Amino acid sequence: MRLLRYIIALHCAFLSVQPLAAQVQNAPQRKVGEGGGPYSRLIIRGVTLINSTGAPPVGPVDIVVEKNRIAQIQQVGYPGVPIDPNRRPQAKTGDRELNCEGMYLMPGMIDMHGHIGGKDQGTPSEYVFKLWMGHGITTIRDPSAGNGLDWVLEHRAKSDRNEIVAPRIKAYTVFGQGNKETITTPEQARAWVRQNAQRGADGIKFFGAEPAVFRAALDENKKLGLRSACHHAQLEVARMNVLATAKAGLTSMEHWYGLPEALFADRTVQDYPANYNYSNEQDRFTEAGNLWQQAAKPGTPRWNAVMDSLIRMDFTLDPTFNIYEANRELMLARRAEWHDDYTLPSLWRFYGPSRISHGSYWHDWGTEQEVAWKKNYQLWMQFINEFKNRGGRVTTGSDSGFIYQLYGFAYIRELELLREAGFHPLEVIRSATIKGAEALGMADQIGSVEVGKLADFAIMKENPLANLKTLYGTGAIHLNEKNEVERIGGVTYTVKDGVVYDAKQLLADVRQLVADAKAKENFEIRQPGNPARPAKVSSGQK
Numbered sequence: 001m002r003l004l005r006y007i008i009a010l011h012c013a014f015l016s017v018q019p020l021a022a023q024v025q026n027a028p029q030r031k032v033g034e035g036g037g038p039y040s041r042l043i044i045r046g047v048t049l050i051n052s053t054g055a056p057p058v059g060p061v062d063i064v065v066e067k068n069r070i071a072q073i074q075q076v077g078y079p080g081v082p083i084d085p086n087r088r089p090q091a092k093t094g095d096r097e098l099n100c101e102g103m104y105l106m107p108g109m110i111d112m113h114g115h116i117g118g119k120d121q122g123t124p125s126e127y128v129f130k131l132w133m134g135h136g137i138t139t140i141r142d143p144s145a146g147n148g149l150d151w152v153l154e155h156r157a158k159s160d161r162n163e164i165v166a167p168r169i170k171a172y173t174v175f176g177q178g179n180k181e182t183i184t185t186p187e188q189a190r191a192w193v194r195q196n197a198q199r200g201a202d203g204i205k206f207f208g209a210e211p212a213v214f215r216a217a218l219d220e221n222k223k224l225g226l227r228s229a230c231h232h233a234q235l236e237v238a239r240m241n242v243l244a245t246a247k248a249g250l251t252s253m254e255h256w257y258g259l260p261e262a263l264f265a266d267r268t269v270q271d272y273p274a275n276y277n278y279s280n281e282q283d284r285f286t287e288a289g290n291l292w293q294q295a296a297k298p299g300t301p302r303w304n305a306v307m308d309s310l311i312r313m314d315f316t317l318d319p320t321f322n323i324y325e326a327n328r329e330l331m332l333a334r335r336a337e338w339h340d341d342y343t344l345p346s347l348w349r350f351y352g353p354s355r356i357s358h359g360s361y362w363h364d365w366g367t368e369q370e371v372a373w374k375k376n377y378q379l380w381m382q383f384i385n386e387f388k389n390r391g392g393r394v395t396t397g398s399d400s401g402f403i404y405q406l407y408g409f410a411y412i413r414e415l416e417l418l419r420e421a422g423f424h425p426l427e428v429i430r431s432a433t434i435k436g437a438e439a440l441g442m443a444d445q446i447g448s449v450e451v452g453k454l455a456d457f458a459i460m461k462e463n464p465l466a467n468l469k470t471l472y473g474t475g476a477i478h479l480n481e482k483n484e485v486e487r488i489g490g491v492t493y494t495v496k497d498g499v500v501y502d503a504k505q506l507l508a509d510v511r512q513l514v515a516d517a518k519a520k521e522n523f524e525i526r527q528p529g530n531p532a533r534p535a536k537v538s539s540g541q542k
Helices: 002-011 125-134 149-160 186-199 211-223 242-248 281-288 301-312 321-328 330-334 345-351 367-389 409-420 425-432 434-440 503-521
Strands: 039-049 058-067 069-075 096-099 104-107 109-111 137-144 168-174 203-206 227-230 252-254 316-318 457-460 476-479 485-488 491-496 499-502
Touching (some): 109 434, 137 203, 137 491, 149 168, 168 227, 203 211, 211 227, 211 242, 242 301, 301 367, 321 367, 367 409, 409 425
Parallel strands (some): 039 096, 109 137, 137 168, 168 203, 227 252, 252 316
Antiparallel strands (some): 039 058, 457 491, 491 499
């Protein structure tokens, strides 16, 4: 357990196996005017439906929601033809009608790797929640309960009651979190897992453990019907890679650690240089960029055997491509345009080069590291795409708040990277919605737009299948017929549990939070190593 503490401290600096005090502010109560509903009856008029079932877009349709459930989906016409009012669900006294003719509606999206901020990032929960909701993300899985399980469960309940502006929350506690004794035996592991379930956790996040302890915890968790995730930390992966943990009962893996190791055919451990030190994150991430090239090659027997085994076990891959993108193009991630208006001063400082902050390993990052990571991505993406094509489940997670990846925006970037990996846009939407719902055990409630399911939607003016960039809160650049540059896109409405939110207003709230924080500190974003700009000199002075 001492080793586990060390792993957790390195990967998520805000975690501890001791009882946690909340490290971020409580989300404020929903204010008057922040979202309308749920209504006795809500009718969304005239949308084109992009569902997650694999079906192509269809519309126009009217969708009837009663309180927080979808009651009717009615096709009301044909593209380019005026809608016949006699075909439409008729409004009753007291109904709320939302005119969305010409717009697109898809299921609310699910972020399978959504940390709710931490002390080091300085990100209040209101900031995090509104960035997610402003991008149409209506459910998140917190893969660590980093603010303490009690805090997360309290906010989960408030979100379920629509008392706060927040996505639906699923709480996955880090294995051993809150335990006062070192877990050294299978019996202790099973007892902790039972206690974790009794407290109300939705699942467990692992980083690794001694194999007998790990297997006992996974077995007990599975018996209780809970799900699990694992970041196969390099300090433990040689003892149990993803193939071993999946066989032991793990239901999903985060990132890609553990997968190349399962694909090793001519070695058993990563090719670490003699001067490697895991505590030095420049070492850790530099060498991680060479890992996929040490694994079995695509199409080889080992490649196919690992992939087929994971698919047979109904295993879930949550790749989080975006969180490592700075490794292959640091300037791209560092200069993303949304940082100007949406990144808090404290978060910008956390991102900067540091030997202490997790994910701030820009000690001497250069061309050689980036080229290696580009090759890493090619193999990683090929495995993920083939896994999907053979029937495996791939979900969408962001791991925002680290490595220049910002809540909400990073999630949309993840969609783009799935597209780069070879997913059809409809397959991207499916990973972002129904596949996440399946992995959470909630496919009967969320993840697709079907009668009887919860009313979780993202509604936008632009067609995301044509350009996923239109889902960014900053929109996409468009040159109109007058030769004028304009911004188009962004989610217009986020509907969660039947409550209709103005997504653009939520993002405006975040911009104000950031502006206020900058004004308080007289802060401006400067690139690492650049000196502060000199004060302006008034006329007549030199």
